[in-house]
Amino acid sequence: MMKGLNKQEQLLSRIATNDGHGENSPYFDGWKAYDSDPFHPTNNQTGVIQMGLAENKLCFDLIQEWVTNHPTASICTPEGANDFRDIAIFQDYHGLKEFRQAVARFMEKVRGDKISFDPDRIVMSGGATGAHESLAFCLADPGDVFLVPTPYYPGFDRDLRWRTGVQLLPVVCESSNDFRLTREALETAFEEAQAANIRVKGLLLNNPSNPLGTVMSRETLLEAVDFINEKNIHLICDEIYAATVFSQPGFISIAEIVSENPKCNLDLIHIVYSLSKDLGFPGFRVGIIYSYNDAVVSCARKMSSFGLVSTQTQHLIASMLSDDIFVEKFLAESSDRLAKRHEIFTRGLSQVGIGSLKSSAGLYCWMDLRRMLKEATFEGEMELWRMIIHEVKLNVSPGSSFHCSEPGWFRVCFANMDDETVKIALRRIRNFVLQSKAGSAKKLCRRRSNLEVSLSFRRLDEIMMGNMMSPHSPMSSPLVQARN
Amino acid sequence: MEHNKKQHQLLSRIATNDGHGENSPYFDGWKAYDSDPYHPTNNPNGVIQMGLAENQLSFDLIQEWVVKNPTASICTAEGVSDFKDIAIFQDYHGLPKFRQAVARFMEKVRGDKVSFDPDRIVMSGGATGAQETLAYCLADPGEAFLVPTPYYPAFDRDLRWRTGVQLLPIVCESSNDFKLTREAMETAYDKAQESNIRVKGLLLNNPSNPLGTVMDRETLQEAANFITEKNIHLVCDEIYAATVFSQPGFISIAEIVQESSMKINPELVHIVYSLSKDLGFPGFRVGILYSYNDSVVNCARKMSSFGLVSTQTQQLIATMLSDEIFVEKFIAESSERLSKRYNYFTRGLSQVGIGSLNSNAGLYFWMDLRRLLKEQTTDGEMELWRVIINEVKLNVSSGSSFHCSEPGWFRVCFANMNDETVRVALRRIRNFVLQDKSAAKKQCRRRSKLEISLSFRRRDDIIMGNVMSPHSPMSSPLVQ
Numbered sequence: 032m033m034k035g036l037n038k039q040e041q042l043l044s045r046i047a048t049n050d051g052h053g054e055n056s057p058y059f060d061g062w063k064a065y066d067s068d069p070f071h072p073t074n075n076q077t078g079v080i081q082m083g084l085a086e087n088k089l090c091f092d093l094i095q096e097w098v099t100n101h102p103t104a105s106i107c108t109p110e111g112a113n114d115f116r117d118i119a120i121f122q123d124y125h126g127l128k129e130f131r132q133a134v135a136r137f138m139e140k141v142r143g144d145k146i147s148f149d150p151d152r153i154v155m156s157g158g159a160t161g162a163h164e165s166l167a168f169c170l171a172d173p174g175d176v177f178l179v180p181t182p183y184y185p186g187f188d189r190d191l192r193w194r195t196g197v198q199l200l201p202v203v204c205e206s207s208n209d210f211r212l213t214r215e216a217l218e219t220a221f222e223e224a225q226a227a228n229i230r231v232k233g234l235l236l237n238n239p240s241n242p243l244g245t246v247m248s249r250e251t252l253l254e255a256v257d258f259i260n261e262k263n264i265h266l267i268c269d270e271i272y273a274a275t276v277f278s279q280p281g282f283i284s285i286a287e288i289v290s291e292n293p294k295c296n297l298d299l300i301h302i303v304y305s306l307s308k309d310l311g312f313p314g315f316r317v318g319i320i321y322s323y324n325d326a327v328v329s330c331a332r333k334m335s336s337f338g339l340v341s342t343q344t345q346h347l348i349a350s351m352l353s354d355d356i357f358v359e360k361f362l363a364e365s366s367d368r369l370a371k372r373h374e375i376f377t378r379g380l381s382q383v384g385i386g387s388l389k390s391s392a393g394l395y396c397w398m399d400l401r402r403m404l405k406e407a408t409f410e411g412e413m414e415l416w417r418m419i420i421h422e423v424k425l426n427v428s429p430g431s432s433f434h435c436s437e438p439g440w441f442r443v444c445f446a447n448m449d450d451e452t453v454k455i456a457l458r459r460i461r462n463f464v465l466q467s468k469a470g471s472a473k474k475l476c477r478r479r480s481n482l483e484v485s486l487s488f489r490r491l492d493e494i495m496m497g498n499m500m501s502p503h504s505p506m507s508s509p510l511v512q513a514r515n
Numbered sequence: 516m517e518h519n520k521k522q523h524q525l526l527s528r529i530a531t532n533d534g535h536g537e538n539s540p541y542f543d544g545w546k547a548y549d550s551d552p553y554h555p556t557n558n559p560n561g562v563i564q565m566g567l568a569e570n571q572l573s574f575d576l577i578q579e580w581v582v583k584n585p586t587a588s589i590c591t592a593e594g595v596s597d598f599k600d601i602a603i604f605q606d607y608h609g610l611p612k613f614r615q616a617v618a619r620f621m622e623k624v625r626g627d628k629v630s631f632d633p634d635r636i637v638m639s640g641g642a643t644g645a646q647e648t649l650a651y652c653l654a655d656p657g658e659a660f661l662v663p664t665p666y667y668p669a670f671d672r673d674l675r676w677r678t679g680v681q682l683l684p685i686v687c688e689s690s691n692d693f694k695l696t697r698e699a700m701e702t703a704y705d706k707a708q709e710s711n712i713r714v715k716g717l718l719l720n721n722p723s724n725p726l727g728t729v730m731d732r733e734t735l736q737e738a739a740n741f742i743t744e745k746n747i748h749l750v751c752d753e754i755y756a757a758t759v760f761s762q763p764g765f766i767s768i769a770e771i772v773q774e775s776s777m778k779i780n781p782e783l784v785h786i787v788y789s790l791s792k793d794l795g796f797p798g799f800r801v802g803i804l805y806s807y808n809d810s811v812v813n814c815a816r817k818m819s820s821f822g823l824v825s826t827q828t829q830q831l832i833a834t835m836l837s838d839e840i841f842v843e844k845f846i847a848e849s850s851e852r853l854s855k856r857y858n859y860f861t862r863g864l865s866q867v868g869i870g871s872l873n874s875n876a877g878l879y880f881w882m883d884l885r886r887l888l889k890e891q892t893t894d895g896e897m898e899l900w901r902v903i904i905n906e907v908k909l910n911v912s913s914g915s916s917f918h919c920s921e922p923g924w925f926r927v928c929f930a931n932m933n934d935e936t937v938r939v940a941l942r943r944i945r946n947f948v949l950q951d952k953s954a955a956k957k958q959c960r961r962r963s964k965l966e967i968s969l970s971f972r973r974r975d976d977i978i979m980g981n982v983m984s985p986h987s988p989m990s991s992p993l994v995q
Contacts, residue, residue, distance in 0.1 A: 042653075042746075043814070044652055044653055044655050046652070046814075047653070047811070048810075052818075088603060091599040091602070095595055095596075095598050098589075098595055102591070104590060105588055107590060107831065108588065108590060109582055111590075112581055112582050115581060116577075116578065118798055119574070119795060119796045119799060120569055120571060120795060120796075120797060120798060122797035122986055123986060157640055157644075157820070157821045157823065158820070160820050160821055161820075161822060164821055168530070168677055169529070169530040170525075170526060170527055170530070171527050172528050175527075194678075194821075263525075265525070298525060299525075307605075311603060312602045312603075313602075314825065314826030314827070315602060315825045315826065315827055316823050316824075316825050326531075327530070330535075333535040334535075335986075336640070336643050336672075337641075337643055337647055337821065337822055338644065338800075338821055338822040339800050340800075341799045341824065341828040342799065343798070343799055343825065343827055343828050343831065347827065503607035
């Protein structure tokens with residue numbers, strides 16, 4: 032067996048035989064549990080409810096209605112088929128002009144028309160996944176590093192590091208100030224990199240945040256901009272959840288900050304975007320890089336050959352997003368439905384004493400179960416997590432999978448299900464909490480250790496482990512079940 | 516200058532080198548076309564685009580099918596109820612019916628002589644993405660793939676740019692119709708060994724771009740034996756498989772694998788495919804990687820996250836390609852139309868004494884203009900090329916852009932235009948040749964012997980990456 036393995040290892044590349052893809056992770060237990068016993072309202076009412084996938088399924092009725100009323104958005108309808116040939120044959124990596132214009136316009140609307148985007152700076156990529164990888168290739172050499180505040184989306188480990196050889200170093204954020212990014216934390220991380228002789232090339236922000244669901248305040252954004260200008264490093268802002276903001280405080284884009292601050296070096300500023308979360312179209316692979324740096328636009332555009340958006344989809348999106356009236360209605364309605372969902376869910380949680388981080392965006396909430404840990408350690412978190420998966424039968428994501436420095440937090444997605452399923456999920460949580468209270472809480476009270484303030488700088492090899500949940504991997508879609 | 520230096524420090528090495536291949540002299544052709552594009556009525560004296568290997572001959576069949584099959588679309592009244600499920604589906608295995616339809620199509624294109632397992636079908640960002648992904652899976656930076664010349668220029672970017680992998684040429688010569696020989700493979704391999712470069716694989720393109728020829732069974736078997744002996748990978752780019760329009764027929768590496776499972780190690784064999792050429796859908800970015808090696812399938816699938824096919828397009832393709840009656844009709848009709856085009860051009864050219872390599876596939880032919888070179892050198896070729904661009908007003912591709920070892924060959928695409936434009940193009944070439952003949956008689960006595968060009972290009976020539984990206988700004992009229 033070992034001999035065979037070695038033979039493969041010699042046959043294939045190092046990249047192919049390391050764990051950089053991040054899928055050899057303990058967090059697959061949740062997916063497996065869901066996969067082998069998926070909830071269904073009629074066929075499997077006691078199955079596992081999927082709450083680990085940040086999908087936006089709340090507004091497809093609006094999309095479907097629009098699509099039906101706009102047959103020229105398609106190259107397959109009688110009204111649109113005359114365009115089929117020109118669209119099918121078009122492979123220019125600039126993309127359809129109308130596509131870039133519509134995306135730029137949409138991004139402006141999402142930001143309340145406070146700034147403007149130049150369609151010529153819009154570059155396509157294979158989803159936000161491809162956008163991150165391309166930016167890493169453009170901005171850093173193997174061994175260079177990006178700083179990224181924790182907790183963060185686990186897919187970053189693969190997207191920015193796997194094939195590029197670039198590293199990610201955490202900037203630790205803590206619950207004591209609601210996980211806000213601070214100047215001190217940035218400096219600490221930067222200095223630790225310096226001390227380890229690692230060259231920092233940039234700072235990666237995700238705003239609105241996954242998994243926190245919070246938006247960055249103006250002050251924090253200004254701090255970040257100051258910091259990167261001072262160190263002369265890049266700033267990548269992943270704004271993929273920009274239109275999932277459903278309440279105050281509102282969203283402030285990095286685009287706003289740079290437009291207000293002429294001293295900022297624009298060559299350092301890059302935005303990653305996608306239609307996967309705001310519109311609910313992850314299957315369409317519409318990734319966008321927007322850079323204020325001409326050389327990066329040029330280079331990323333050449334790299335986009337590796338992940339262009341299908342012109343069939345460009346054509347559809349161009350039509351849809353240039354319908355200003357529809358876009359405004361959609362954004363308002365989507366926001367409204369997310370607000371309601373968030374409200375129902377968080378209220379249901381608080382009724383049984385479960386708090387969550389106050390948030391105003393995202394397709395999830397950051398649930399605080401620290402009280403329920405047997406031990407305030409990551410082992411304790413994993414134990415609680417397994418219980419939630421196997422007994423409460425909810426697939427939620429444990430904070431440690433997001434590199435959170437404190438155990439006990441869980442990301443719970445709520446926008447990928449219907450109202451009835453939300454009720455069932457809440458009921459299960461409530462029952463679990465009430466049972467827990469009755470049963471063991473009293474005994475545990477005395478034994479519970481102080482909340483560990485976890486390490487501020489994870490060992491490099493832990494980071495390399497890449498505790499990652501790929502949104503594209505086999506376990507994550509019910510449609511894979513259909514095959515069986 | 517100061518700003519550029521600063522940029523260099525700000526950006527990566529990959530971002531500031533020439534690995535993308537677009538800083539190449541061959542852009543002159545694109546620029547000429549771009550600034551003066553032919554149009555039958557608006558600009559009848561403009562440059563005719565013959566440098567883009569596109570298949571525009573059978574869109575009428577596609578359009579007809581599309582209108583008759585509204586459930587293939589998630590936007591029609593009949594199909595829109597699928598919109599939600601398709602838009603949300605992001606599993607990198609792809610829609611099962613997509614994989615099944617593609618596998619079935621690939622089988623049909625190979626005359627049902629082989630079978631493909633849908634579970635080995637992996638998506639990629641076009642064949643461009645498939646090549647890069649395979650390089651990442653099979654080789655480490657600094658390691659090399661061998662590739663017969665002449666070859667598609669963008670291999671230089673796809674396999675090398677971001678990966679750090681090298682490409683080393685196996686020189687093929689006109690004396691035996693550019694056929695791949697065992698000796699040439701051994702020579703290239705030995706040279707790599709001498710330079711201390713580890714060879715990880717052999718990259719074949721069959722049918723060939725730019726030659727338009729198919730590999731015969733003996734040559735395929737030689738290649739299979741070679742890679743098995745050296746224990747290196749075999750990557751077969753079969754992107755032009757359904758553009759075969761006459762005998763000899765196409766033999767896929769899949770046939771060799773199925774027949775000689777004792778002699779070839781299937782774990783070393785990988786096929787790159789796409790719908791860009793056979794169907795004429797380069798815009799849809801349907802790249803396919805098919806591997807007989809489980810670990811490669813596994814790894815490539817994880818990497819496909821960087822370039823999945825839009826599920827909207829997967830749905831369309833799945834429906835279209837599972838319509839077996841349509842597929843058979845399409846393949847036959849497309850083949851026939853390509854054959855007619857090819858014959859029309861090559862016959863018209865031979866009437867004025869212009870030969871081309873005898874070929875039976877592809878969207879182009881390999882034109883022999885060695886006679887017309889003032890000097891049998893690369894410079895002579897470039898000079899002739901500029902004359903063709905600027906005076907004859909045809910954007911053709913010079914052989915040296917394909918790393919051809921002998922000057923005087925040009926690739927001429929013929930499937931991206933209508934019949935009238937074909938006539939105009941042919942007329943222009945004939946006129947040019949006839950004019951040149953009268954001038955040539957005077958030069959006859961001065962002309963030097965054919966130089967047998969270098970058999971192994973200097974490494975920095977290769978690194979220059981004379982690449983014509985099909986996706987770059989110049990290549991589409993729609994950018995106008």
